Amino acid sequence: MSKKAIMATVWLDGCSGCHMSFLDIDERILQIAEKADLVYSPLVDVKEFPEMADVTLVEGAVSSEDDLKKIQKVRAHTKILVSLGDCAVTANVPGMRNPFKVQDVLDRAYIENADLNQHIPIKVIPPLLKTSVPVHQVVDVDVFVPGCPPHADTIFFVLSELLEGRIPDLTNVTRFGA
Amino acid sequence: MKRSSKASIKTLKIDGIDVAAREHETILELAQENGIFIPTLCHVEGLSEYGGCRLCMVEIKGSNRLLPACMTTVEEGMEVVTNSEKLQSYRTMIMDMLFSERNHICSVCVSNGNCDLQYMSVKLGMTHIGVPYLNPSVPVDTSHDYFVMDHNRCILCQRCVRVCGEVEWAATKGVMGRGINTRIIHDLNQPWGDSDTCTSCGKCVNICPTGALFEKGKSAGEMVKRRDWLPYLKLMHED
Ligand code: SF4
Ligand code: SF4
Ligand code: SF4
Numbered sequence: 218m219s220k221k222a223i224m225a226t227v228w229l230d231g232c233s234g235c236h237m238s239f240l241d242i243d244e245r246i247l248q249i250a251e252k253a254d255l256v257y258s259p260l261v262d263v264k265e266f267p268e269m270a271d272v273t274l275v276e277g278a279v280s281s282e283d284d285l286k287k288i289q290k291v292r293a294h295t296k297i298l299v300s301l302g303d304c305a306v307t308a309n310v311p312g313m314r315n316p317f318k319v320q321d322v323l324d325r326a327y328i329e330n331a332d333l334n335q336h337i338p339i340k341v342i343p344p345l346l347k348t349s350v351p352v353h354q355v356v357d358v359d360v361f362v363p364g365c366p367p368h369a370d371t372i373f374f375v376l377s378e379l380l381e382g383r384i385p386d387l388t389n390v391t392r393f394g395a
Numbered sequence: 396m397k398r399s400s401k402a403s404i405k406t407l408k409i410d411g412i413d414v415a416a417r418e419h420e421t422i423l424e425l426a427q428e429n430g431i432f433i434p435t436l437c438h439v440e441g442l443s444e445y446g447g448c449r450l451c452m453v454e455i456k457g458s459n460r461l462l463p464a465c466m467t468t469v470e471e472g473m474e475v476v477t478n479s480e481k482l483q484s485y486r487t488m489i490m491d492m493l494f495s496e497r498n499h500i501c502s503v504c505v506s507n508g509n510c511d512l513q514y515m516s517v518k519l520g521m522t523h524i525g526v527p528y529l530n531p532s533v534p535v536d537t538s539h540d541y542f543v544m545d546h547n548r549c550i551l552c553q554r555c556v557r558v559c560g561e562v563e564w565a566a567t568k569g570v571m572g573r574g575i576n577t578r579i580i581h582d583l584n585q586p587w588g589d590s591d592t593c594t595s596c597g598k599c600v601n602i603c604p605t606g607a608l609f610e611k612g613k614s615a616g617e618m619v620k621r622r623d624w625l626p627y628l629k630l631m632h633e634d
Contacts, residue, residue, distance in 0.1 A: 351523070393502075394501025
């Protein structure tokens with residue numbers, strides 16, 4: 218048997234629901250662990266992205282300059298990039314701000330709706346992009362897994378296929394909003 | 396075209412299969428009778444054909460144009476192709492535009508799981524949208540006592556306009572503007588709730604393929620359209 222695949226997951230502008238759904242594969246994670254090492258993820262403690270990951274799952278839309286930098290780096294160091302969930306695939310809920318101006322969104326969140334300490338943060342919080350966009354609008358994506366979140370069975374199917382060296386066929390398996 | 400007194404039957408081929416059609420029948424009707432799937436979002440049996448969504452485009456041997464199956468009547472000896480790589484790519488492109496022109500956020504939509512547009516995206520094997528979203532700022536009209544019109548989800552199929560005019564005979568719903576600025580309007584572009592002509596029959600709401608028209612009080616995934624009356628549409632129409 219060849220050596221284990223290197224796997225990573227990243228979390229951009231999403232609610233962590235897709236990662237939760239990934240964990241919902243329950244004990245089947247042992248089958249994944251037989252074939253792959255999860256070397257970078259919000260679920261593990263490593264801070265540096267690996268030199269080259271075989272498979273990376275991305276949760277979340279690209280909403281801030283920080284998300285953009287992250288995903289560009291991830292793309293450069295990943296063989297198969299998977300958009301996991303509607304936020305990554307369509308911008309979904311983070312994209313609901315898109316018809317509004319960034320300034321109006323910030324005013325609404327930090328001033329109009331704030332009871333205390335009304336000000337728009339300029340430090341620590343990364344600047345927002347003009348719109349939240351799907352991952353494939355800024356970098357090439359190899360596999361799309363719509364769903365909010367995709368079902369654990371879907372995620373397990375995707376990973377099993379990828380780790381067998383096949384690109385999963387997701388027609389009729391999941392959909393936007395599933 | 397004049398109707399002959401005795402029924403005249405046309406024979407033609409759809410996807411290589413020999414089929415017999417009644418004169419004046421459309422390719423779409425004939426295909427549906429024969430269990431051949433041609434995608435469509437604007438066609439509803441019993442309403443006039445609009446030919447607006449363009450999903451039902453088919454190839455016809457000897458013609459270098461694609462033709463909408465809902466608007467094209469059968470002809471003797473026709474050879475129709477309903478599915479090809481070219482048609483698939485055009486249909487995906489149309490779906491890309493339908494999804495990107497307004498704001499479709501399925502996970503929070505009243506029609507999630509019960510939507511014809513969503514169903515069609517699955518049927519056509521789509522896993523993502525291939526063009527950038529336009530993110531338009533469009534209104535939600537909540538002025539009606541019972542119903543909501545959410546322009547974010549409207550695909551301009553005009554099913555509502557046709558059912559309101561042709562079946563309910565109220566003609567409350569209409570269309571304003573052109574191209575990307577086209578909007579469904581009520582009467583003289585006034586809030587739905589201020590309409591003098593709307594009878595609140597709900598036909599538009601139930602025939603609408605998406606979450607653009609729904610009943611007040613429904614939340615994400617709760618709006619299930621009532622379609623049990625649709626088979627009688629033709630009768631209601633002719634009465
Ligand atoms: S109308 Fe249909 S496709 Fe559009 S957001 Fe709602 S469920 Fe999704
Ligand atoms: S409101 Fe519904 S039925 Fe009317 S045009 Fe829009 S999508 Fe079609
Ligand atoms: S409720 Fe009936 S009358 Fe009113 S707009 Fe809809 S179809 Fe027309």
